[in-house]
Amino acid sequence: MTLRTLSSAGVVLATLLLVAANTAAGSSSWLVATLVIGGAWLALRKRLPNIVGICFAALVVVAAKGTIDGHPFSWMVAAVVAALVAWDLDHLSTVAETVERTDNRPTLEGIHLRRLVTVVASGAFLAVVAGSVDLRFGLIAAVALGLVTLLGLRSIVRSALGKVGEGALWIYRGRLKEEMKSFVMCFHQSTPFPYAKLTHADR
Amino acid sequence: MSRSQLLSLLLYGLFLAGLVTLRGELLILALPLLVYLGVGLIYRPTEILIGVERSFDAVRVLEGQPVQVTLAISNRGPALENVLLEEVVPDGLQVIEGETRTLVALGTGEGLELAYTIVGPRGLYGFSDVLATASDTFDLQRQQVVESGDGRVFILPWVEKLPQVMVRPRRTRVFAGFVPANRGGPGVEFFGVREYQPGDSRRWINQRVSARFDGELYVNEFEQERSVDIGLILDARHVANVLGENRSLLEGSVQATATLADAFLTNGNRVGLFIYGGSVNWTFPGYGRVQRERILQALARARIQHSQVFEGLDLLPTRLFPIRSQLVVVSPLRADDVDDIVRLRARGYRVMLIVPDPVEFEARSLEGLEEIEAAIRITRLQRANLHRRLSRAGVQVLEWQTDTPFHVRASRVLGRRPGWDRGPRV
Numbered sequence: 029m030t031l032r033t034l035s036s037a038g039v040v041l042a043t044l045l046l047v048a049a050n051t052a053a054g055s056s057s058w059l060v061a062t063l064v065i066g067g068a069w070l071a072l073r074k075r076l077p078n079i080v081g082i083c084f085a086a087l088v089v090v091a092a093k094g095t096i097d098g099h100p101f102s103w104m105v106a107a108v109v110a111a112l113v114a115w116d117l118d119h120l121s122t123v124a125e126t127v128e129r130t131d132n133r134p135t136l137e138g139i140h141l142r143r144l145v146t147v148v149a150s151g152a153f154l155a156v157v158a159g160s161v162d163l164r165f166g167l168i169a170a171v172a173l174g175l176v177t178l179l180g181l182r183s184i185v186r187s188a189l190g191k192v193g194e195g196a197l198w199i200y201r202g203r204l205k206e207e208m209k210s211f212v213m214c215f216h217q218s219t220p221f222p223y224a225k226l227t228h229a230d231r
Numbered sequence: 232m233s234r235s236q237l238l239s240l241l242l243y244g245l246f247l248a249g250l251v252t253l254r255g256e257l258l259i260l261a262l263p264l265l266v267y268l269g270v271g272l273i274y275r276p277t278e279i280l281i282g283v284e285r286s287f288d289a290v291r292v293l294e295g296q297p298v299q300v301t302l303a304i305s306n307r308g309p310a311l312e313n314v315l316l317e318e319v320v321p322d323g324l325q326v327i328e329g330e331t332r333t334l335v336a337l338g339t340g341e342g343l344e345l346a347y348t349i350v351g352p353r354g355l356y357g358f359s360d361v362l363a364t365a366s367d368t369f370d371l372q373r374q375q376v377v378e379s380g381d382g383r384v385f386i387l388p389w390v391e392k393l394p395q396v397m398v399r400p401r402r403t404r405v406f407a408g409f410v411p412a413n414r415g416g417p418g419v420e421f422f423g424v425r426e427y428q429p430g431d432s433r434r435w436i437n438q439r440v441s442a443r444f445d446g447e448l449y450v451n452e453f454e455q456e457r458s459v460d461i462g463l464i465l466d467a468r469h470v471a472n473v474l475g476e477n478r479s480l481l482e483g484s485v486q487a488t489a490t491l492a493d494a495f496l497t498n499g500n501r502v503g504l505f506i507y508g509g510s511v512n513w514t515f516p517g518y519g520r521v522q523r524e525r526i527l528q529a530l531a532r533a534r535i536q537h538s539q540v541f542e543g544l545d546l547l548p549t550r551l552f553p554i555r556s557q558l559v560v561v562s563p564l565r566a567d568d569v570d571d572i573v574r575l576r577a578r579g580y581r582v583m584l585i586v587p588d589p590v591e592f593e594a595r596s597l598e599g600l601e602e603i604e605a606a607i608r609i610t611r612l613q614r615a616n617l618h619r620r621l622s623r624a625g626v627q628v629l630e631w632q633t634d635t636p637f638h639v640r641a642s643r644v645l646g647r648r649p650g651w652d653r654g655p656r657v
Contacts, residue, residue, distance in 0.1 A: 081237050088241050088264075092248055095256045104256075109263050116267075116369060119234065123370065127315065127334045136336055139312065143368050147270045151263030158259045181242065181265075 031121035031137065038114025039069050039083075045107040046090050049099040062090050069114075077122055084115040105155045109148055116144055235371040238268045271371030280308025281337075283361045283380035291385040291524075297327065297348045298384055302361065305342035311365045312336055316345070319360040324351040351386055353485065353531045358382045387527040388485050391638035393494035396645045400459050400581040402555035408458030409498040418453035425452050458499045460516065462552035463488055465530070466544075466562030467508035469537045474593050483587040483633035484561045485530050490637055491559055491585070492526045504529055507547060509536030544571035554579055561585040569617050573624040583645075584621060586630040590614060595634070 043066030050059040069083035088111060091104045120140055124133065232240075242261050249257035281304055288299040302318055318331040329347025337343070359379045366373045395409075403412040415422045424440050427448035435450040465488045466472070472481045488504070495502045496519065503516030504526045514529045516522075540546065544562075552558060558580045560572065576582050590610050597603050618628045631640035 081232065081234070085237060085241055088245075088260075092245060092257055092260060095260055096248070096252055096254060101256050101259075104260060105263070108260055112263055112267060119370060123315075123334065127330075127332045136313070136334065139336070140368050143270070143274075147267050147369075148263060151266035154266065155259050155262045158262060159256065178246075181246065 031117045031124070035114045035117035035121065036070060038110045038117065039066055042066070042087050042107045042110035042114065045103045045110065046087065046094060049094050049103050049107075053094075053097060053099055055097065058090060058093065062087070065090065073118060080115060080118045080122075084111050087111040101159055102156070105152060105159070109152050112151075113144065113148055233371075234369075235268065235271070238264055238371070242268065267369065268371065271367045271369040274312065274367040275372035276309075276311055276314075276365035276367065276374045278308050279311065279314075279363055279365050279374055279376045281305065281361075281363050281376070281378055282307050283378045285358055285380040285382040287382060287384060290383065291387060291528075293387050294353050294389045295350060296386075297350050298386075299329075299346060299348045300358070300382075302345040302380070303342060304337075304345070304361065304363075306337040306339060308339070310336075310338045312368055313366050313370065315362075315364040315366075316343075317362040317364070318345060318347070319358075319362060320349065321356040321358060323354060324349045324356055349384075352482075353386050353388045355528070355532050356384045356386065358384070385528055385531055387531050388489040390493045390527070391486075391490045391636060393490055393638050394642055394646060395498075396491065396494045396641070397647055398459060398461065398495075398557045398559075398581065398583065400461075400555060400557040401579065402553065403457035403459050404501065406458045406499070407456065408500060409456055410459045410500070412455040412457040414455045415452035416455035418455050420454045422452045422454040424449050426450075458501060458518075460553045460556035461495050461500050461502045462516070462556060462558045463492055463495075463502060463504045463526070464547065464558060464560045464562075465504065465506045465533060466560065467506050467533055467536050468541060469508070469535050470542050471563045471565050471568075472535055474589060475596065478592070478596065479535055480563050480587045480589060480592055480633065481533065481535055483637070484563070484585075485533055487585050487587065487631075487637040487641070488561045489527060489530050490641065491561075492530075493523060496520075496523045496526075502526065503551070505548070505551060506533050507544070508541055509538040511548075513551060544568045547571065547575070549575065549578060549580075552580065555581075557581045557583065559583045559585065561587075563587055563589045564614075564617065566613070566617060569620055572621060572626055576624050576626055581627075582625075583627045584629070585641075586628060588630050588632045591632045591634075 043062055046062040047059055047066075050056075050062060065083050065086045068079060072079045088108055091107045091111075094107075095101060095104045120137070124137075242264055245257050245261035245264075249255065249261075284303040286301045286303070288301075289296075292298055300318075304316055313334070314337055315332065315334050320326060320331055326347050327350055330345060331347055333343070333345060335343060359381055361378045361380060362375060363378060364373055364375045398410060400410070403410060411418075411420065415425065424437050427436065427441075427450050431450045437449045437451050440449040441447065465484060467481060467484075472479050472484070474480070492502055492504065499518065501516045501518055502522060504514040506512035506529065512529065512533075514522075514525050517525065558575060560575075560582060562568065562584065564584065564586045572582060572584060590607060594603065594607050614630075618630070621628050629641065629644050631637055
């Protein structure tokens with residue numbers, strides 16, 4: 029079974045789950061929207077590779093809307109997981125098709141699929157556990173946990189965005205390091221501090 | 232938007248929606264995405280340390296001949312789960328076989344080889360960069376390095392063999408060659424008769440002449456053959472070479488120059504090359520195979536040059552060429568250039584002008600247009616007039632159509648002296 033077939037299966041599964049949930053709830057506009065998104069993903073992914081990301085995001089939004097509307101939660105989680113798998117495999121197959129040669133392609137795909145299954149299963153398991161456990165916190169504990177969650181999420185997202193050579197924050201951090209380095213050098217070599225020199229010139 | 236940015240956006244969106252709507256399920260819905268992003272961050276590449284060695288099966292080839300390039304890449308750093316290796320092939324070269332991009336997993340100390348075959352037009356091609364883009368398994372975090380593995384390939388212009396090119400400059404060198412020197416001495420062709428001198432071979436005695444004089448012997452004298460100085464001038468001016476739609480006559484000129492250089496050097500002459508058009512591009516005169524290689528390498532690098540200063544041939548540095556030597560100018564010839572070429576002749580140089588036919592070159596792209604026949608006829612008449620002026624000044628002119636190989640036309644015309652130069656010797 030090829031990666032594209034697996035990816036298509038993921039798209040179909042996610043779309044069917046969302047369609048079924050919307051049908052059961054009688055939400056025809058979201059039903060049509062879900063069908064359009066799933067169809068666009070399958071039809072246009074080869075011609076417009078960028079549409080895959082948009083369709084994935086759109087399916088997650090539909091699942092979130094379904095969660096808010098009270099559709100079966102396990103279906104929504106399954107739809108998000110299936111869409112995530114489809115998005116990942118689509119990307120892998122696109123990369124594999126653009127390169128002229130892939131050494132040990134079965135090995136690469138095997139490693140990838142094993143890790144994907146582990147990650148997706150862990151995510152789904154955590155979601156199921158989190159959905160089934162009923163915890164009650166006081167206000168202070170809830171605020172503290174919320175802060176911890178937000179800080180953790182912030183650091184993860186910053187790491188994700190702060191790739192080498194990209195991201196304003198990282199550039200700023202790099203400049204700051206350079207400034208500090210020059211300051212330390214000036215201090216060690218007993219040469220005038222550059223800002224002091226500037227001040228002197230201004231005077 | 233990168234994959235990690237899209238995931239981050241979705242995560243933030245779900246968290247915000249969960250907080251705004253006070254629905255914990257939305258936070259739970261984000262958990263699979265969060266785990267996916269987290270694993271991508273954990274397994275992101277930390278450091279890329281790769282070594283690159285590039286080798287070629289030939290570093291100098293003729294135009295059209297293939298070159299096989301082998302790239303040995305080894306991982307000298309931590310293991311890389313997912314690395315895309317990409318060879319940056321210089322512009323102009325075409326990969327006809329093999330691969331230049333590969334996706335692999337490289338453990339520490341592991342390596343791989345990429346082999347591919349290229350062909351391309353003449354030129355000097357420098358290879359340097361190999362791009363290595365490592366990412367985590369989910370391709371959320373990428374890191375790219377550029378490794379250099381230097382190497383270069385010379386693609387030389389194609390050289391055709393010419394049987395003989397007849398040149399007769401007024402000054403020859405002292406070394407033996409193939410150009411008649413207009414002086415008596417050892418040689419093959421009959422030159423004259425002189426009195427016998429002790430040491431002359433008895434076989435040289437001219438019996439008929441000796442019989443007319445009592446007691447005196449006369450011997451045949453032969454014409455010495457020596458090598459000569461030849462200056463090749465390649466016209467690379469933009470105004471002269473580039474016709475409509477960026478089509479250039481330079482390729483034909485380069486091929487002709489290479490063929491002539493090979494023929495002159497094979498006959499033992501001293502040959503130099505000057506590429507005219509912009510910067511000074513002068514290959515100092517020399518003999519033999521080494522000089523042939525130097526000239527071919529200079530021709531391989533020859534490019535059209537833009538310069539308002541060098542629009543005419545009046546700035547040709549004639550001091551580079553020995554006085555009364557042979558000059559071979561390869562140029563499409565503009566009307567303004569005629570006076571400058573005649574001036575070269577007036578300075579005592581023998582001048583041979585090789586002209587890739589621009590009229591025919593241009594006419595090929597204008598076929599089917601109205602009144603083109605009349606335009607071609609008028610232009611040909613003008614050019615015939617230019618050629619006549621040059622011939623009257625003693626310049627040997629050879630015009631050839633660039634769709635036929637130069638050596639075919641040249642072997643017919645250049646193998647003998649021009650008509651005006653074949654008169655009785657004084």
